[in-house]
Amino acid sequence: MSAGETFSLRSTPAGLGLVWHEQEQMKPLVIDFLAGRQAHRAQQATTRDEAIGRACGLVKHPHSSIIDATAGLGRDAWVLVNLGATVTMLERQPEVYALLQDALARLYAQQPEYRERFFLADYASLNEAATGSADVVYLDPMYPKGDRKQKAAVKKDMQMFQQLVGSDSDADQLLAPARRVARRRVVVKRPQHAAFLAQTKPDLQVVSKKHRFDVYLNPTPPNDALAAGTSS
Numbered sequence: 043m044s045a046g047e048t049f050s051l052r053s054t055p056a057g058l059g060l061v062w063h064e065q066e067q068m069k070p071l072v073i074d075f076l077a078g079r080q081a082h083r084a085q086q087a088t089t090r091d092e093a094i095g096r097a098c099g100l101v102k103h104p105h106s107s108i109i110d111a112t113a114g115l116g117r118d119a120w121v122l123v124n125l126g127a128t129v130t131m132l133e134r135q136p137e138v139y140a141l142l143q144d145a146l147a148r149l150y151a152q153q154p155e156y157r158e159r160f161f162l163a164d165y166a167s168l169n170e171a172a173t174g175s176a177d178v179v180y181l182d183p184m185y186p187k188g189d190r191k192q193k194a195a196v197k198k199d200m201q202m203f204q205q206l207v208g209s210d211s212d213a214d215q216l217l218a219p220a221r222r223v224a225r226r227r228v229v230v231k232r233p234q235h236a237a238f239l240a241q242t243k244p245d246l247q248v249v250s251k252k253h254r255f256d257v258y259l260n261p262t263p264p265n266d267a268l269a270a271g272t273s274s
Contacts, residue, residue, distance in 0.1 A: 049206055051140055058144035060137055062202050071202050073145035075120050076152060083117075084124040094118055095125045097229045097248040097255035098178045106177040111168050111220060115203060116142055118182060118231070119160070128159040130176070134166035135207050168219035179220040181239070182231040183213035214240040221258060228258040 052061050052070055059070025075081060089095040089104075100106060104126035110119040113131035115138070123129050133139045142162050150157050165171070168179065184207055217240040220228040230239045231253055238244065244256035 071199050073141045075149045084120045087121045087124045093248045093250035100125050108178040109176040110180045112182045123160045130161045130163050132163050171223045173222050174225050177226045179224040179228045181216050230256040
């Protein structure tokens with residue numbers, strides 16, 4: 043069964059929603075940057091509390107330009123924006139792209155200042171991005187379910203998202219174009235036990251309770267790597 047037969051987009055009072063026809067009892071998945079747990083996390087975000095901010099070098103460069111090349115539901119991107127960065131999201135799955143478009147439109151309507159710092163690119167591949175066009179490229183590829191050592195409970199919205207998107211079988215192919223596009227660093231979010239992306243050891247790591255962030259440095263100003271720290 044194709045994604046088009048299993049999922050569809052539907053207008054809801056909260057915004058555009060993704061419906062999973064095999065699980066009709068589940069609420070439509072709606073992305074909302076203004077309300078709910080996602081909004082609260084981003085509004086409370088600090089580089090001290092958010093390992094992703096330290097990994098992206100926002101301690102030293104809080105206004106960095108970042109390409110989130112695996113945007114998904116936009117949760118990490120929204121945290122990075124609230125930490126001060128300018129973020130461009132890439133998303134290749136059409137239904138998820140539409141959800142992000144709708145969420146951004148609602149955000150811009152209420153807080154138009156975000157038009158200057160939070161975008162959805164009109165291209166879906168890093169291969170289409172110009173060399174050196176961002177300070178940081180952030181990658182959070184879907185990890186194959188069968189490779190997990192322990193099966194953690196997944197929230198319902200993520201269950202729907204994972205069922206729609208599946209695993210990123212070409213994840214290893216993201217690292218090389220990411221390093222071409224990033225001026226300062228590439229940051230890869232991984233489960234604690236996961237192998238390095240493209241079997242390439244990072245220059246440093248920032249570790250949180252649930253994940254680690256592998257950091258690959260490109261030519262940088264002196265001591266830039268120290269801004270990230272090595273643990274949370």
